[in-house]
Amino acid sequence: MTENPFKTKYTIDITRNISIPSDIKLARFKRSPDLGPSILFFSGGSALRGVAKKIIEYTHNTVHIMTSFDSGGSSAEIRKAFRMLSVGDLRARMMDLADTSVLGNPEIYKLFSHRFQKDDPCEKLRLQLKQLSLGTHDLIKNIEQPLKDIIQAHFDYFIRSMPQDFNLGGASLGNLILTGGFINNNRKIEPVLFLFSKLVEVRGTVCAVTDSDYHLAAIYEDETTVTGQKHITGKEVTPVGKKIQRVFISGHPYEPREVKVTAAPSVIKKINDAELIIYSYGSFYSSLIANLLPDGISPAIAAAQCPKVYIPNPQGDPESFGLRPLETAKILLSYLTDFENVIATSVLNIILLDINTPEDPEMELFFHRLGIQTVRIPLVSEKSAPFYDATLITEAILSMS
Numbered sequence: 001m002t003e004n005p006f007k008t009k010y011t012i013d014i015t016r017n018i019s020i021p022s023d024i025k026l027a028r029f030k031r032s033p034d035l036g037p038s039i040l041f042f043s044g045g046s047a048l049r050g051v052a053k054k055i056i057e058y059t060h061n062t063v064h065i066m067t068s069f070d071s072g073g074s075s076a077e078i079r080k081a082f083r084m085l086s087v088g089d090l091r092a093r094m095m096d097l098a099d100t101s102v103l104g105n106p107e108i109y110k111l112f113s114h115r116f117q118k119d120d121p122c123e124k125l126r127l128q129l130k131q132l133s134l135g136t137h138d139l140i141k142n143i144e145q146p147l148k149d150i151i152q153a154h155f156d157y158f159i160r161s162m163p164q165d166f167n168l169g170g171a172s173l174g175n176l177i178l179t180g181g182f183i184n185n186n187r188k189i190e191p192v193l194f195l196f197s198k199l200v201e202v203r204g205t206v207c208a209v210t211d212s213d214y215h216l217a218a219i220y221e222d223e224t225t226v227t228g229q230k231h232i233t234g235k236e237v238t239p240v241g242k243k244i245q246r247v248f249i250s251g252h253p254y255e256p257r258e259v260k261v262t263a264a265p266s267v268i269k270k271i272n273d274a275e276l277i278i279y280s281y282g283s284f285y286s287s288l289i290a291n292l293l294p295d296g297i298s299p300a301i302a303a304a305q306c307p308k309v310y311i312p313n314p315q316g317d318p319e320s321f322g323l324r325p326l327e328t329a330k331i332l333l334s335y336l337t338d339f340e341n342v343i344a345t346s347v348l349n350i351i352l353l354d355i356n357t358p359e360d361p362e363m364e365l366f367f368h369r370l371g372i373q374t375v376r377i378p379l380v381s382e383k384s385a386p387f388y389d390a391t392l393i394t395e396a397i398l399s400m401s
Helices: 023-031 046-055 073-082 088-097 106-113 122-134 147-161 173-184 190-199 229-233 265-273 284-292 297-303 325-336 361-370 390-400
Strands: 039-042 063-066 205-208 215-220 225-227 244-250 276-279 308-310 350-354 373-377
Touching: 023 390, 039 284, 046 088, 046 390, 063 088, 063 265, 073 088, 073 173, 088 106, 088 173, 088 190, 088 205, 106 147, 106 173, 106 190, 122 147, 147 173, 147 190, 173 190, 190 205, 205 265, 215 229, 215 284, 225 229, 229 284, 244 284, 265 297, 276 390, 284 297, 284 325, 297 325, 325 350, 325 361, 361 373
Parallel strands: 039 063, 039 276, 063 205, 276 308, 308 350, 350 373
Antiparallel strands: 215 225, 215 244
16 A cells, blocks of 8 residues: 555754743743643652743643662662652652642642651651541541542552661651552552653653662762762761762662663653753752663663753852862763764754853853753842742743743
8 A cells, every 4th residue: 555645754854043031932831731741851859840830831742761779768768668769759740740739639739748747756657547547547538439548558568568667767668658659550650750740730741761669879079989878978978078070879778789771661762752852950969860870871862852951050069079060961961972973063062151151262262163052041030049040940940832
């Protein structure tokens, strides 16, 4: 049978100028967020929270590739007990993207966002967890069926697998539900994230870059090595105060045992389908670079036919100690081009800076020669200073899609 040429899809390249912000685009997206652009973020912790909460007004098709290497907070207790990936940042991002209006599931949102009191007696916390699994706790008893049954079952999965000495103090109920689902789904996180997203009406997609039990390690400029994300970020412990030479994935929580990790096929597909890729600000190594370490990520980015934009931190974070914004861009590029036959513009096109970012002529010339644009626009407002304004960032990102 002869193929109908009028039903064949053809691919062409189009170059055009855009305005930032683009009022027409923003109005169009806000009118129909279900049909909004597919924007993929490489990000980790809390830095992008404001944008995540804002962008769902314009598009329900964002994709958030998250690291799963966190070794601090209540997630550390779960990781230690179950030898699994960290689910805390995944849960938090889904909460940021959740529909909290009456059209969503506010009762479930409240449940998933709740934490046990840190200093309550162990017996009291275990009783509350049992009540949640039986459906008699105040936080769950008003949730409608069949959603209530599903959530109860996940609490029950967790209870049946929980070690006797597990510390429930300060635990997020959302993390416990995710953990129960992970265990019940043969230690696969993707189906659990899908179900979780449906339960709380998440307006986007959240993916773990890997669902295995791995950790982040860093080699510093003096050749010392640190293993464990919390030791690298400098948030729960004293910052190291030295430049990082290289980060890698370790198969051991306390010793730097470098391992080869392959990205999930679903993550590769999400990259291929993106209309815009954002390398987000935040903890430079543990939230951004860590996402690029698994095999397959960088080649998939290079193959994706869409613009790729890096937004450096407006001010330094402990991980990028002593580095200027354009220097971090150069480091980012080194991780993105660490495979054969790749050109810089296939993985990075624009470095987006606040208009008041100090100029760095040497670095800007370096990127100009590669064909990578450095763009300065207002991203920090008087109200948000010294941090980015979530509205300005959101409008800039949407305008580039």
